[in-house]
Amino acid sequence: MQQQIIEMKDLYYKIWVDAIVYEKTKHGHLRNWKPYTLVPISILQGVNLLTIFFWLSTFNVKIDIFIDFDIFPGKMIDGFISGFLTLFLPFLVLNYILVFRAEKYNTLVEKYTYRNGNLYFIYFLTSIGSFILPILFMKYII
Numbered sequence: 001m002q003q004q005i006i007e008m009k010d011l012y013y014k015i016w017v018d019a020i021v022y023e024k025t026k027h028g029h030l031r032n033w034k035p036y037t038l039v040p041i042s043i044l045q046g047v048n049l050l051t052i053f054f055w056l057s058t059f060n061v062k063i064d065i066f067i068d069f070d071i072f073p074g075k076m077i078d079g080f081i082s083g084f085l086t087l088f089l090p091f092l093v094l095n096y097i098l099v100f101r102a103e104k105y106n107t108l109v110e111k112y113t114y115r116n117g118n119l120y121f122i123y124f125l126t127s128i129g130s131f132i133l134p135i136l137f138m139k140y141i142i
Helices: 002-027 035-058 076-111 118-140
Strands: none
Touching: 002 035, 002 076, 002 118, 035 076, 035 118
16 A cells, blocks of 8 residues: 555656656746646646546535635636635645745656656646546437
């Protein structure tokens, strides 16, 4: 069990290193290259969490983690704020602490191998695909 946790942590950091080096080569001339890495991965992690809740709801397991707001007229802005606070902000803070705080990414880049953005791209495709494919399947096949 502990070995599996270590392997998951290593995979987490390998994806981060791949994303960091890829974005630094792409946006390295900019001083603010960090958001180009931190924001997309945090969004993808939120999509993964949403996917888990979607799958659980198909098995009639209801978990309501969204914060309900009724501040603005209508539902769109309240829903956006709820989604932001539930699906994005926690991952943004956690990723910042685990990867960017005290410039830990420099140590990670030295420890893990850069894979030309391939691992980052696979993570992107897997995250988006695992969310979209079941929806398409349920809409057009069933």
